[in-house]
Amino acid sequence: MYNEAIIFFAAAVRTSTPLLIAALGLLYGSRAGIRNIGAEGMMLIGAIVGVAGSYYTGNPWVGALLASLSGALTSLIFAFLVVTAGAYPPVCGTAINLFGLGVSTVLARVIFGMNTTMPIIASFSKINVPLLSKLPVLGPILFQQNPLVYVTIIILPMIHYVLFKTELGLKIRAVGENPKACETVGINVCSIRYGTIVYGGFMCGLAGAYVSMALLSFFTENMIAGRGFIALAVLTVGNLNPLGALGAALLFGAGEAVQYRLQVSGTGVPYQFAMMIPYAMTLLALSGIFKKPVKSSASNGIPTMKNRGD
Amino acid sequence: MSTKLQMKNICKYFPEVVANKNVDLEVIKGEIHALLGENGAGKTTLMNILYGLYSPNAGEIYLDGQKVLIDSPRAAIRLGIGMVHQHFMLIPSLTAVENVILGMKSAKSPRLDLQEAAARFSSLAKQYGFNIQPWVKVSTLTVGQQQRLEILKALIRGADLLILDEPTAVLTPQEVDGLFIMLKKLAIKGHTIILITHKLKEVMSFSDRITVLRGGSVVATLKKEDTNPEELSKFMVGREIIEEYAKASYNPQDLVLELNKLSCNSDRGLEALKGIDLQVHKGEILGICGVDGNGQTELVDCITGLTRVTNGEILLNGENITNMHPREIIDRNVSHIPEDRHKRGVVLAMNLIENIMMMDYYKPPYAKGIVLQWKKIESRVDNLINDYQVKTPSSKEIMNNLSGGNQQKVVLGREMTRDLDLLIAMHPARGLDVGATEYIHKKIIEVRDDAKAVLLISTELDEILALSDKIAVIYGGEIMGIVTPQVQIHELGLMMAGAKKNQTN
Numbered sequence: 001m002y003n004e005a006i007i008f009f010a011a012a013v014r015t016s017t018p019l020l021i022a023a024l025g026l027l028y029g030s031r032a033g034i035r036n037i038g039a040e041g042m043m044l045i046g047a048i049v050g051v052a053g054s055y056y057t058g059n060p061w062v063g064a065l066l067a068s069l070s071g072a073l074t075s076l077i078f079a080f081l082v083v084t085a086g087a088y089p090p091v092c093g094t095a096i097n098l099f100g101l102g103v104s105t106v107l108a109r110v111i112f113g114m115n116t117t118m119p120i121i122a123s124f125s126k127i128n129v130p131l132l133s134k135l136p137v138l139g140p141i142l143f144q145q146n147p148l149v150y151v152t153i154i155i156l157p158m159i160h161y162v163l164f165k166t167e168l169g170l171k172i173r174a175v176g177e178n179p180k181a182c183e184t185v186g187i188n189v190c191s192i193r194y195g196t197i198v199y200g201g202f203m204c205g206l207a208g209a210y211v212s213m214a215l216l217s218f219f220t221e222n223m224i225a226g227r228g229f230i231a232l233a234v235l236t237v238g239n240l241n242p243l244g245a246l247g248a249a250l251l252f253g254a255g256e257a258v259q260y261r262l263q264v265s266g267t268g269v270p271y272q273f274a275m276m277i278p279y280a281m282t283l284l285a286l287s288g289i290f291k292k293p294v295k296s297s298a299s300n301g302i303p304t305m306k307n308r309g310d
Numbered sequence: 311m312s313t314k315l316q317m318k319n320i321c322k323y324f325p326e327v328v329a330n331k332n333v334d335l336e337v338i339k340g341e342i343h344a345l346l347g348e349n350g351a352g353k354t355t356l357m358n359i360l361y362g363l364y365s366p367n368a369g370e371i372y373l374d375g376q377k378v379l380i381d382s383p384r385a386a387i388r389l390g391i392g393m394v395h396q397h398f399m400l401i402p403s404l405t406a407v408e409n410v411i412l413g414m415k416s417a418k419s420p421r422l423d424l425q426e427a428a429a430r431f432s433s434l435a436k437q438y439g440f441n442i443q444p445w446v447k448v449s450t451l452t453v454g455q456q457q458r459l460e461i462l463k464a465l466i467r468g469a470d471l472l473i474l475d476e477p478t479a480v481l482t483p484q485e486v487d488g489l490f491i492m493l494k495k496l497a498i499k500g501h502t503i504i505l506i507t508h509k510l511k512e513v514m515s516f517s518d519r520i521t522v523l524r525g526g527s528v529v530a531t532l533k534k535e536d537t538n539p540e541e542l543s544k545f546m547v548g549r550e551i552i553e554e555y556a557k558a559s560y561n562p563q564d565l566v567l568e569l570n571k572l573s574c575n576s577d578r579g580l581e582a583l584k585g586i587d588l589q590v591h592k593g594e595i596l597g598i599c600g601v602d603g604n605g606q607t608e609l610v611d612c613i614t615g616l617t618r619v620t621n622g623e624i625l626l627n628g629e630n631i632t633n634m635h636p637r638e639i640i641d642r643n644v645s646h647i648p649e650d651r652h653k654r655g656v657v658l659a660m661n662l663i664e665n666i667m668m669m670d671y672y673k674p675p676y677a678k679g680i681v682l683q684w685k686k687i688e689s690r691v692d693n694l695i696n697d698y699q700v701k702t703p704s705s706k707e708i709m710n711n712l713s714g715g716n717q718q719k720v721v722l723g724r725e726m727t728r729d730l731d732l733l734i735a736m737h738p739a740r741g742l743d744v745g746a747t748e749y750i751h752k753k754i755i756e757v758r759d760d761a762k763a764v765l766l767i768s769t770e771l772d773e774i775l776a777l778s779d780k781i782a783v784i785y786g787g788e789i790m791g792i793v794t795p796q797v798q799i800h801e802l803g804l805m806m807a808g809a810k811k812n813q814t815n
């Protein structure tokens with residue numbers, strides 16, 4: 001029983017990490033007033049670029065880096081449409097999702113051919129952290145994981161710190177609330193928004209690579225399977241807060257882990273029901289059952305100072 | 311005496327609106343220069359150009375004799391220009407100190423050093439007699455406190471040319487005096503101040519020179535000594551302004567609004583109203599006077615259903631409306647001119663039609679079933695724009711593009727042209743020019759002469775005294791007493807500072 005629980009929690013950490021990475025990425029942009037619902041698309045692109053990068057170089061880290069850059073590049077399109085051209089963010093996010101699905105599918109077929117079995121790629125495998133992995137309970141849950149989990153554990157407090165303890169973080173929080181006021185104190189609202197969006201794309205690309213290179217070790221069409229949207233739900237349940245996002249990601253990750261277990265344990269529950277769990281949780285989360293007044297930034301992506309009259 | 315600032319031949323056109331046309335403005339170092347003009351004359355636009363928020367279509371700016379290019383607020387701040395905007399540029403969910411240092415670099419940059427900032431904040435606040443704590447959330451500050459925070463924000467950035475766009479609109483008389491004493495001090499130290507205001511009294515007592523704008527152009531630049539309020543209002547609106555209003559004799563009739571032992575809590579959970587008893591009759595204007603933040607906001611919110619009453623009751627025409635839904639209260643013919651037009655009065659991103667119809671769009675004759683009757687709606691909106699002289703290119707203009715005073719006129723028009731039994735007017739003339747102020751005061755008196763009840767809440771003593779039939783003084787959430795407009799100002803002042811009305815008189 002004890003072992004069962006440990007294995008379950010370790011699996012939950014493993015499945016929650018991509019959600020957390022993406023959510024931590026989307027967090028800054030959301031705080032700055034622009035939520036990119038194109039996470040799914042950027043993760044898909046990250047997933048294929050990661051696999052391809054690792055396939056050609058034999059190094060999963062290079063793959064992950066390329067995946068992140070591809071996410072950042074994709075988000076640049078979104079940033080241009082929303083910040084510079086003043087387009088409506090949800091529509092652009094949807095476009096990014098469609099774009100991501102198409103591009104990743106095409107890339108996969110071009111690189112690996114159609115209907116052939118996927119090649120073996122170098123992926124992120126489990127590494128035990130010296131000493132820490134020997135800890136009771138925590139050791140097997142947290143420190144016998146793949147390296148991207150450790151990366152996430154390290155950057156989480158950094159992201160929290162930047163948001164709440166630095167001048168940049170204050171600017172990000174302020175821009176989302178009242179961009180006009182920020183302009184009057186000399187803050188460049190556009191560059192803050194570009195920066196946060198592109199950073200978000202970078203993280204989503206990394207999250208995509210996690211799915212294709214740490215959770216699994218190959219690419220299949222549409223393999224992100226809604227994780228980008230779940231990451232958005234994580235963000236909402238976590239109240240646009242890094243620590244809140246951690247809690248929410250673990251919750252959703254646990255949901256996914258439960259799903260896997262139900263599928264393999266043959267409890268007689270039709271597996272379709274098990275597969276529903278993460279998505280049902282997302283719906284519940286977004287309907288506001290977990291927490292009542294969900295924070296959203298006041299400006300909600302309305303472009304600033306439209307009427308400079310020039 | 312050297313010239314600090316010279317704006318030459320500034321032109322600014324918006325679609326369908328000429329906001330500034332060939333404006334020349336010269337400001338001398340160390341002076342307090344007043345910028346006057348009616349609503350929509352282009353004052354704010356001119357100052358936004360100087361602060362780098364708008365780029366002009368033509369014209370040049372010289373600072374200390376040097377030609378400068380100000381293409382962003384950042385450039386303006388670097389050149390030592392500070393601006394306190396007409397509408398607050400604050401972030402409600404952040405603390406006071408976070409707002410003040412937003413965008414500034416500290417010694418520990420890029421780390422945020424809030425402790426050090428709070429210390430500087432407090433010492434500056436103390437120096438200028440501003441009573442604001444650094445760690446409070448801005449959303450819990452009163453309008454007056456927010457204004458002071460804005461001034462602090464400009465000062466902490468070390469501006470030596472300070473633009474203040476209607477800074478006194480929301481301050482109490484005592485605070486206004488305090489502010490001007492401080493501005494004088496700053497001017498003596500060599501700061502230059504440009505002040506936009508609609509209050510001629512302030513102009514006459516505190517400014518050195520005056521520039522009047524009309525329809526986007528300069529009509530006069532004068533020394534204070536060479537002019538007088540009558541002449542200034544003639545320059546501004548083309549006629550003289552009366553300040554005493556004709557009123558029908560005071561003849562209160564049936565009781566309309568009755569408050570019994572009304573209590574409620576503020577946003578911060580403190581007791582904001584402590585058992586208020588008040589009555590307003592038909593044909594009566596009851597003025598509520600007091601220093602900002604003594605429960606006025608909560609009082610209005612209770613009556614309009616915007617906050618929960620914790621104790622006591624509110625009767626409207628004999629019916630208990632305590633804690634009713636705001637729409638139910640609106641439907642009982644209660645009109646409300648809110649204190650903060652941006653927060654509660656208008657939706658800035660919507661156009662005039664939508665803003666004006668906000669409460670009535672679903673009612674006949676403006677709607678038949680689910681179909682809007684555009685002819686009826688347009689005729690109401692056009693009449694209102696005409697009657698209230700709202701300066702706008704069309705009824706489809708979005709609110710955000712109107713000048714501050716014209717936004718206020720839209721709110722006033724909407725609230726006063728509905729069927730009404732009770733008018734709750736909070737700072738109704740805030741931001742209005744002298745002509746519009748006169749007009750709105752006359753309208754409020756008309757409502758009263760028409761045998762309606764009016765509850766007038768204002769921090770402007772002149773306004774309260776000129777309009778009210780009875781005056782209730784509020785302090786710390788309690789009514790200190792009810793007096794007539796013939797009261798001694800001195801006695802009123804004491805009551806506003808918390809002295810209960812003397813029982814013997």
Ligand SMILES: Nc1ncnc2c1ncn2[C@@H]1O[C@H](COP(=O)(O)OP(=O)(O)OP(=O)(O)O)[C@@H](O)[C@H]1O
Pocket residue numbers: 307308324325327328329347348349350351352353354355356396701702710711712713714715716741743
């Ligand atoms: N961003 C904008 N877009 C379109 N028109 C504008 C914009 N800003 C101002 N205007 C118009 O320019 C004119 C001048 O406006 P401005 O705000 O400068 O007036 P003001 O003198 O400050 O008036 P008030 O005393 O009412 O504040 C107005 O007619 C206004 O409608």
Ligand SMILES: [Mg+2]
Pocket residue numbers: 353354355396475713714715
């Ligand atoms: Mg103005």
